[in-house]
Amino acid sequence: MEAQYISSEDNKIIKQINSLKMRKQRKKLGKFIVEGYRVIVDCLSSNSQIIDFVVFSSSAIESSEGKKLFKTLMLNHKVFEVPDKLFKKITETENPQGMLAVVNMIDFKLDTLLNKEDNSIFIILDRIQDPGNMGTIIRTAVAINAKAVILTKGSVDPYNSKTVRSTMGAVFNIPIIEIEDNSWVTALKENNIRLIGSTLDTQKSYLQIDYSGGLGIIIGNEANGIDPQLLEEVDEKVYIPIIGNIESLNASVAAGVLLYKAIEHVHK
Amino acid sequence: MEAQYISSEDNKIIKQINSLKMRKQRKKLGKFIVEGYRVIVDCLSSNSQIIDFVVFSSSAIESSEGKKLFKTLMLNHKVFEVPDKLFKKITETENPQGMLAVVNMIDFKLDTLLNKEDNSIFIILDRIQDPGNMGTIIRTAVAINAKAVILTKGSVDPYNSKTVRSTMGAVFNIPIIEIEDNSWVTALKENNIRLIGSTLDTQKSYLQIDYSGGLGIIIGNEANGIDPQLLEEVDEKVYIPIIGNIESLNASVAAGVLLYKAIEHVHK
Incomplete structure (x- = not known):
């Protein structure tokens, strides 16, 4: 079996990849791009069903790690080969490894994740702007086994290439929910989840509070912290x-x- | 009083700035570049004596925040003006603010910072590769009031532009010491400083140990952790x-x- 070969920039697969570099299109199509060997392997092992298709450059197929991955992917996925020159035009990384995948976002609904008996941690990112910060926090969220990451309006796109890279594969392992309004506040509170907010506007150290029960932990914008209106709900x-x-x-x-x-009181 | 105007790329000030983009030259000259309004203000308020000279683009001098900073700097520092076009050629940032300073490194000696009675924390970064990580850890080091940051051979340059930016001014507020060999291990141990190393190769959680007294906390390389030989000394x-x-x-x-x-036992 052979991968379908694409040589033209006008091919609709190439056009789709290029369109997915824009947040608006990612949102519209519900897809995003992941690049590089490691992250594609992570996606395969976490949730292979979300992979829409994969593109290899010709020389990546010949590389030792690429060859193996290529063979594995050919079993169950749509795979395309493009000349190295064309790959260079579609990649967004500085040192491309010659492989990228287009992946379907999963549209999680907050309601389905809530449960009054649950002692889970939800992480709310309030207008985080830096893709590296967003990705790193998503990675930490998976590390502590948080239930979901909620993003308020005005947050950087969790599916842009820098964010995805910084998650180190974590983007596939936790529900990420973008919510336009503050409806999540009521939803969490109705499920006995206490909101904890990090701010300079308090006398209480993070060492002085009780972390038992369900928690919604809010991290605010890099320059301005948590939105004042939201802070009132904390x-x-x-x-x-x-x-x-x-x-x-x-x-x-x-x-x-x-x-x-x-999580200290649980994992001590 | 007016700033000296430089219009030619061949001017020796411009040549020096360009040369300082290379680590080797930074090391040789003991100088590095900082860019942008905020970081220059931080440097002025932390340690204005280390500023060698400052360069403004013509339009930055006319901007509201630039004008004020320019006037302040003119009192005690060498200041140069360059046309916007020339500034664009020397800047290393994507959205330059039209101001950069060349700053002298301070050559701290570890011995002068050591003291047997002291309960300070030293942070050792073992071959950290990512400038953002390096800068962010230096920022955290200042936040917890660590005594110094020691960098082992093979670490990314703390004075490259990305690292400096990530420190958010912290680079001026803590001794940063690059040491080629492991002589710092003996020096710390002789001063009753216990070495703590973060590694996957242990059964002991970070919650299970005592943090009193002087500490040397080692953070290892992103992919490979702490060097095995160094880990034996921990x-x-x-x-x-x-x-x-x-x-x-x-x-x-x-x-x-x-x-x-x-620091929890001290600042609870």
């Missing part, structure tokens, strides 16, 4: 102490410190 | 639990979790 405002001469922690570090503190 | 090996389906934490997140745990 059950426990906490700060992470800064001892030395610096204004703030990096958002993904702050998230890591807070999230690991939140 | 007094306490600890892991940070990963509950969900992901291989590891981001290095700067792992560092943040561990460092905040280490």
Whole structure:
């Protein structure tokens, strides 16, 4: 069996890949691009069904790790081969490995994840702007076994290539839910989930509160923190102490410190 | 008073700036470049003496925040003006703000920072490769008031533009010491500083150890962790639990979790 060969930029597969570089199109089609050997392998092992199709450059098929992956993918997936020159035109990475996959987003509904008896942690990212921070927090969310990551309106796209890369495969392992309004606040509260927000606007250290039960932990925008209106809904405002001469922690570090503190009573 | 105007790429100031884009030259000259309004202001307020000179583009001098900074700098520093077109050629940022400074590194000696009575935390970065991780950990190091950051041979340059940007000004507020050999191990141990290393090669969680006294906390390379030979010198090996389906934490997140745990007994 052979992969279908595409040599023209005008081919509709190539056009689709190019269109998926825009957030609007990703949203419309419900698909995104993942690049590189490692992340495609992660996707295969996490949830191979979401792979729509895979594209290899001719020389990637000949490479030692590429050859094996190519064979595996050929068993159950649509695979295309393109000349190296064409691959260079569609890749978004600086040092492309010659393989990318188009993957279907899963449209999780928050309601289906909620359960009054559940002691899960939900992570809410309020207008996080930096793709690296977003991806790193999604990675930490999977590490602590959070139930879902909720993104407020104005957050960076979790499916842009930099974010996906920073998740190190975690993007396939946790529901990511973008919600336009604050309906998630009521939904979480109705399910006995307490909202904890990291902010400088409090006297309470993150070491002084109780982390038992279901939690919604909110991490705010890098420059401006949590939206003031949202902050009013928070059950426990906490700060992470800064001892030395610096204004703030990096958002993904702050998230890591807070999230690991939140699971400490369970995993001690 | 007016800033000296430079219009030619062949000017020796411009040539020096271009040369400082290479690590070797930074090391040789003991200087590095910082870019943007915020970081120059941070440098001014942290340690203005280390500023060698500052370069503004013509339009940055006319901007509202640029004008004020320009006037302040003119009082005590060498300031150059270059046409916008020339600034674009020397900048390393995608959205330059039209201002950069050349700054002197401070050559800290580890010996002068050591003290047997001291309960300080030293952070050792063992061949960290990603500039964003390096910068973010330096930022966290300042946040917890660590005494110094020690970099082992093979680490990314703390003075490259991406690292400096990620430190958010912290690069001016903590001694950063690059050491070619493992002499720092003996030096720390002789000063009663216990070495704690984060690794997967242990049964002990980071929650199970004592963090009192002077500590040297080692964060290993993103892909390979702490060098095996160095790991043999570590007094306490600890892991940070990963509950969900992901291989590891981001290095700067792992560092943040561990460092905040280490200061918890003091700042509770």
